[in-house]
Each structure stands twice: as C-alpha cells, then as structure tokens.
Amino acid sequence: MRRPDSGRPAAAPVRLMMFLVSGSFRGRNGRRRPGPPGLFVLAWATALAAVVSLAAQSGSGVARFLNETIGFSIDDLRGLDRGSAVIRSLDTPVRQELAHVGAVHLDVPPDEFVDLFRDIERFERGPGIPQIGRFGSPPRLEDLQSLTLPAEDVEELPKCRTGDCQVKLSAEALTRFRTHVDWSSADAGRQASELAREMVLDLVRAYQAEGNTALGAYVDDDDPLLVAEQFRALLASRDPLPAAVPELLDYLDDYPRGLPGGADEFFYWTVVDFGMKPTIRVNHVVIYPLAERPSTGIAYAIATKQLYASHYFHTTLELRFLVDRIDRAGRAASTLISVTRSRNDGMTGFRGLFLRPIIRRRSRDAVRHYLEHVRRQVERPASEAVLSRAGTGASAH
Structure with missing residues (x-):
C-alpha cells in the first residue's frame, strides 16, 4: 500500500524554488537551462505561494498527499486555497x-x-x-x-x-x-x-x-x-x-x-x-x-x-x-x-x-x-x- 512520504520534501516545489533563486533549471545532463524571465517567473512564484499556503494551513503532509500521491496540480491547490472544491x-x-x-x-x-x-x-x-x-x-x-x-x-x-x-x-x-x-x-x-x-x-x-x-x-x-x-x-x-x-x-x-x-x-x-x-x-x-x-x-x-x-x-x-x-x-x-x-x-x-x-x-x-x-x-x-x-x-x- 502506498503511503505519503512524510520524511522528505516535495520534489516539485524544491526544484521550483531552485529555479526562482537561480533563474535556471539544471537538466538531467547536469547542464543549466535558462528559465523564462519576467512575468512567467512571477506566475510560478504565485503558484508556489499556493503550495506554501496550503502547507501552512493544512500541514505539509496533506499538501504532499494531494500533490504527489493524488496528482493535484498547482492550479488545483491554488483553487483549493481560494475556497473551491x-x-x-x-x-x-x-x-x-x-x-x-x-x-x-x-x-x-x-x-x-x-x-x-x-x-x-x-x-x-x-x-x-x-x-x-x-x-x-x-x-x-x-x-x-x-x-x-x-x-x-x-x-x-x-x-x-x-x-x-x-x-x-x-x-x-x-x-x-x-x-x-x-x-x-x-x-x-x-x-x-x-x-x-x-x-x-x-x-x-x-x-x-x-x-x-x-x-x-x-x-x-x-x-x-x-x-x-x-x-x-x-x-x-x-x-x-x-x-x-x-x-x-x-x-x-x-x-x-x-x-x-x-x-x-x-x-x-x-x-x-x-x-x-x-x-x-x-x-x-x-x-x-x-x-x-x-x-x-x-x-x-x-x-x-x-x-x-x-x-x-x-x-x-x-x-x-x-x-x-x-x-x-x-x-x-x-x-x-x-x-x-x-x-x-x-x-x-x-x-x-x-x-x-x-x-x-x-x-x-x-x-x-x-x-x-x-x-x-x-x-x-x-x-x-x-x-x-x-x-x-x-x-x-
């Protein structure tokens, strides 16, 4: 039976944070790939805020369960944070x-x-x-x-x-x-x-x-x-x-x-x-x-x-x-x-x-x-x- 892993942070938010800090992702081959600047970065920062908000309000275990185990998207979590089902x-x-x-x-x-x-x-x-x-x-x-x-x-x-x-x-x-x-x-x-x-x-x-x-x-x-x-x-x-x-x-x-x-x-x-x-x-x-x-x-x-x-x-x-x-x-x-x-x-x-x-x-x-x-x-x-x-x-x- 699968269980949400409570011992490690969610991978997607961590990679996203690295991108926001450095302005680039590191690909599977180890090379840096430049990220899109400007408003797109701001949009992803806003999406990350939805995940952080959910984690703060509901506990990181619940946020991880919804995001990693079930596959709720960033938009889903933002909708949940706004009061949607x-x-x-x-x-x-x-x-x-x-x-x-x-x-x-x-x-x-x-x-x-x-x-x-x-x-x-x-x-x-x-x-x-x-x-x-x-x-x-x-x-x-x-x-x-x-x-x-x-x-x-x-x-x-x-x-x-x-x-x-x-x-x-x-x-x-x-x-x-x-x-x-x-x-x-x-x-x-x-x-x-x-x-x-x-x-x-x-x-x-x-x-x-x-x-x-x-x-x-x-x-x-x-x-x-x-x-x-x-x-x-x-x-x-x-x-x-x-x-x-x-x-x-x-x-x-x-x-x-x-x-x-x-x-x-x-x-x-x-x-x-x-x-x-x-x-x-x-x-x-x-x-x-x-x-x-x-x-x-x-x-x-x-x-x-x-x-x-x-x-x-x-x-x-x-x-x-x-x-x-x-x-x-x-x-x-x-x-x-x-x-x-x-x-x-x-x-x-x-x-x-x-x-x-x-x-x-x-x-x-x-x-x-x-x-x-x-x-x-x-x-x-x-x-x-x-x-x-x-x-x-x-x-x-």
Missing part, C-alpha cells in the same frame, strides 16, 4: 469501479463539523436530496414514515422478473413486490411505498444482526450480484488514503464485530435525485476520532458504507478525513478530504466503452457538488449565529 479521478483495477478524491477548505474546526454532520437530516437535505431520514436505535418503521417510492419505480416494479428489472432487488424483495401489491389498484403506489419501508427496515435490522451476509444479492440482471462480495472487492483497493485506518476498514468488513475505540455510528436513508433516476440509498456511517493524530493533523475519519441503492450502484464506500487547519485570520478551521469508491452498472463490454467516460464525469461532478454543499452547510450555522446575535442586539434597543 477540487476533484481528481483515480485509476481503478476493474472497469466497473470508479474512484475520486476531492478536497475543500471549511470555515469550522473538525469537532464542530462532526457535530453538524451528526444531524444528518438537516446536514444533507437540499437540492438533489428531496427525502432523508435517520434511523433510531433500535430502528423502527416510524423512521421511514416519509419515504415514498419514486414514480419511475412504481411504474417499473410490476414488470420486474428475475434477471430483468429496472430496480435493484433481491429475489425475496422481487417476490414480495409481485405478491403483496395489487398493481391494478388505484393506490398501488401507496401499497408499494408501504412495502418498501418494511423491506428497508428488515434490511437494516438483518444487517445489524448478521453483517454483510444480510445484504443479499441483486437479481435485476442475468448474473446475480452478491453485495458483500462487491464490497469486499472494493475494500481491496485501499490506497491512496491520507492516513492509515485499518481498524476502521476491518470493522466495515467484519461488522458488527470490532467497533474501533472512541467511534460511534448511525444509519440513515435518502432519496437522491441528480437528474437521472431518483435513487433510494441506505447508509451505515461510522465516525472515528483519531486520538493520536498523525503528522498530517487528521482529526477524524468518517466512513459512509452503502447498504442498498435502488439504481446504478452495486456498492459504494465514502471515506472523509477532517484535517486541522488554521485560516488566514488565525482561526481554527479544517480541510475535508473525500475518497469515494463505487462499483456501478453499465461500465463493461462494448456499451461500457461509451458509457464509462460519461458515468465517470457525472460521478466526479456529484462529488464536487457534494463538497460544495458541505461548505455551504457549515457556513450556514455561522451566518445564522451572526443574524441571531444581531437580532438580539436590535431587540435590546
């Missing part, structure tokens, strides 16, 4: 797998971010997430009361057969939809939604008791797809990460055994709608504080493991790392690094040659939009607090 796609060992690394600066320290994130219903609701709910402990049917099947699924479910279904279902779920819903009835949609709530609850309860084996197999295609096998294969691609968290990854694999010390967890469901088919997703979240923070200053690792998705995704794992940062005003802040891996439909064969670049671009855009949403969400409580204080002051007068 930056994304890079990674090569993957199999065609149906996609991986992206994203980063964004946040105006709150890691502890405050985690407090906001735990209120997941408020935190994630927004454009593209019209429905969301968090499960209690233990999970109850009432936790799913607001879940309604998308109209597209209600239309497709009566046509579903093993090996030919537009919704991802297990064989048992497919049978229950066929036998427990009167599809000729005017309220078939309501019946289907009620049944969907029961089945999602059954899935979460079974997973909490039995672990990955309860996730079953999708039979929407000719070849049944075991979700646990897909997730285990996804875990095999463990690098690159800004910090090693083997105990967290082992827990996701061996659940419910081995919750890491200090970690807490919760479960939630969403309906995600980003312009394609609205997709029901069920997720398991583990928040893991890193008590002995590595040299990168990483305070938390947060894992979101997909248990079910009604479309597109075989399995997904999102790992988010929160890094201590001091902003330009000297205030405590953070950098969020997101590492997302998923296995998806439509990525193999002749059809996949055309679809894979489109799916890859759309999934990369989704990561970017999520990071931008996160930045807005953590800025909102701060602005609300300012307005609240202003209102209190006004009422005092």
